[in-house]
Amino acid sequence: MNRRDTFKLASLSVMVLGLGTGWSRAAATFEVEKTDAEWQKLLTPASYDVLRHEGTERPFTSALLEEHRKGTFGCAGCDLPLFSSTTKFDSGTGWPSFFDHLPDAIGNKDDTSLAAQRTEVHCRRCGGHLGHVFDDGPAPTGLRYCMNGVALNFKAA
Numbered sequence: 001m002n003r004r005d006t007f008k009l010a011s012l013s014v015m016v017l018g019l020g021t022g023w024s025r026a027a028a029t030f031e032v033e034k035t036d037a038e039w040q041k042l043l044t045p046a047s048y049d050v051l052r053h054e055g056t057e058r059p060f061t062s063a064l065l066e067e068h069r070k071g072t073f074g075c076a077g078c079d080l081p082l083f084s085s086t087t088k089f090d091s092g093t094g095w096p097s098f099f100d101h102l103p104d105a106i107g108n109k110d111d112t113s114l115a116a117q118r119t120e121v122h123c124r125r126c127g128g129h130l131g132h133v134f135d136d137g138p139a140p141t142g143l144r145y146c147m148n149g150v151a152l153n154f155k156a157a
Helices: 003-017 036-042 045-053
Strands: 071-075 081-084 106-111 118-123 129-134 144-147 152-156
Touching: 036 045, 045 129, 081 152
Parallel strands: none
Antiparallel strands: 071 081, 071 152, 106 118, 118 129, 129 144
16 A cells, blocks of 8 residues: 555545544634634635534545645644745645645644544634644655645645
């Protein structure tokens, strides 16, 4: 089984089992706070599921996989700039991937929902779930920020 098949299987498991991390966004305080109804009105159903309920989009479905222009990837929930296009790379996993984030853009927390230790990444301004970070990325950081495309927007430079 190659890396792509492994990630497809893992994402399918997450979708089928509906596993969560047990962390409550309601218990945290963020600069941008909205009611659940306000988030639902603001976001697409797919973005709402990922950003507000830690869902996962299907791999290889994001239009942002093929986004190669210079610009900035931001939070689809609050528009905070998160990643520069200069840090984007093709990880082969089926999700937009970056080897670094912009300063003061993200927060993270431990996630043991798949019986493995992972680090969840969220927008530091609105708390929206973005994806996970792994230590198998390219130089110079060695990190792979594996993000859900529906949790991001793109603004060309």
